[in-house]
Amino acid sequence: xxxxxxxxxxxxxxxxxxxxxxxxxxxxxxxxxxxxxxxxxxxxxxxxxxxxxxxxxxxxxxxxxxxxxxxxxxxxxxxxxxxxxxxxxxxxxxxxxxxxxxxxxxxxxxxxxxxxxxxxxxxxxxxxxxxxxxxxxxxxxxxxxxxxxxxxxxxxxxxxxxxxxxxxx
Amino acid sequence: xxxxxxxxxxxxxxxxxxxxxxxxxxxxxxxxxxxxxxxxxxxxxxxxxxxxxxxxxxxxxxxxxxxxxxxxxxxxxxxxxxxxxxxxxxxxxxxxxxxxxxxxxxxxxxxxxxxxxxxxxxxxxxxxxxxxxxxxxxxxxxxxxxxxxxxxxxxxxxxxxxxxxxxxx
DNA sequence: CGGTATCCACATGGATACTG
DNA sequence: CAGTATCCATGTGGATACCG
Numbered sequence: 001x002x003x004x005x006x007x008x009x010x011x012x013x014x015x016x017x018x019x020x021x022x023x024x025x026x027x028x029x030x031x032x033x034x035x036x037x038x039x040x041x042x043x044x045x046x047x048x049x050x051x052x053x054x055x056x057x058x059x060x061x062x063x064x065x066x067x068x069x070x071x072x073x074x075x076x077x078x079x080x081x082x083x084x085x086x087x088x089x090x091x092x093x094x095x096x097x098x099x100x101x102x103x104x105x106x107x108x109x110x111x112x113x114x115x116x117x118x119x120x121x122x123x124x125x126x127x128x129x130x131x132x133x134x135x136x137x138x139x140x141x142x143x144x145x146x147x148x149x150x151x152x153x154x155x156x157x158x159x160x161x162x163x164x165x166x167x168x169x
Numbered sequence: 170x171x172x173x174x175x176x177x178x179x180x181x182x183x184x185x186x187x188x189x190x191x192x193x194x195x196x197x198x199x200x201x202x203x204x205x206x207x208x209x210x211x212x213x214x215x216x217x218x219x220x221x222x223x224x225x226x227x228x229x230x231x232x233x234x235x236x237x238x239x240x241x242x243x244x245x246x247x248x249x250x251x252x253x254x255x256x257x258x259x260x261x262x263x264x265x266x267x268x269x270x271x272x273x274x275x276x277x278x279x280x281x282x283x284x285x286x287x288x289x290x291x292x293x294x295x296x297x298x299x300x301x302x303x304x305x306x307x308x309x310x311x312x313x314x315x316x317x318x319x320x321x322x323x324x325x326x327x328x329x330x331x332x333x334x335x336x337x338x
Numbered sequence: 339c340g341g342t343a344t345c346c347a348c349a350t351g352g353a354t355a356c357t358g
Numbered sequence: 359c360a361g362t363a364t365c366c367a368t369g370t371g372g373a374t375a376c377c378g
Contacts, residue, residue, distance in 0.1 A: 015268075016272055018275075024195040027350090054351080054363085058350090079358085079359050080360085091271055097299065099192070102261055102263075103183070104183075110183060114314040115314070115315050116312055119311045123327060124320055125300060125301060126301060128297060130266065132289075138294065143286070144291075151284045151292075154290075154292060194369095195371090210340090221372045224372075
């Protein structure tokens, strides 16, 4: 972990490294998960996660710094502080669900509580997957990697929406 | 998002920690990404990622150990070794795409190459998202957390498939 | 080519005491 | 309650040399 973050080559032109810059630390994911599960206070995170105080302090500060969580002292008691997910933080939900589902699929006996459901019928959401622009679910064999330039041409030709940046560059 | 008013203190029973057990190290994601982009050899990873030899060796061994990649010496030259994603490894694609798209959304100027496309029409896939069991895309306001036990009841009542484990427990 | 073997720098993380 | 401040252990990572 020396000090060299830069010498990474053009393999780095991708959103993944950017995401890992923030979420690459092990506790960050766990803290985010706790936040998604309605934990908002320092001591709640502390006891729920079993993390050290200084580490929690550091990670929370970093998450706030990156705009993933916001820190707001309660109006009635200034010492009490609430940590809440920003919209940027909430946008991490699909990634976390996908990761979690993968962990569940390949681990034994991981019960899951709570379950994220469709509010209309109360039934669990579908597994996170890959979908075509028309909404059709795509399997591994129905996918191909294309060069951004070629894609732009296809998209223009199809007269469709702007190219979406969603591959592993 | 209704129904679950109580903060959740049980942070252990979840697939996320299990997933992080393997992918929690920073280089693991980058190695996986390279693998998704058709890199298969030690030296390819080495030069593409700018990672140290010992670290790469260690991470590859761990990925193989966890069944995410497989290591196969080429039949013609035993010294040449190919690393390939297993099905378990390939199953990480949605999670990586979701993470990458998040990184792209909130970072400036991340070009993306290559782009993952629908093989049928060559157009880019849709952003990773959350979908109902009927395939409808769900927004943040259409979601709620429910207790696994309650969900099981609903599912039985609906006479539908088995409960899917897909929340942040 | 695909690794080990060393050695070293620093980051991450834990435990505990202290503070406003 | 929500942190700092220390101190310390281990881990992650880098550079380099060497090996089969």
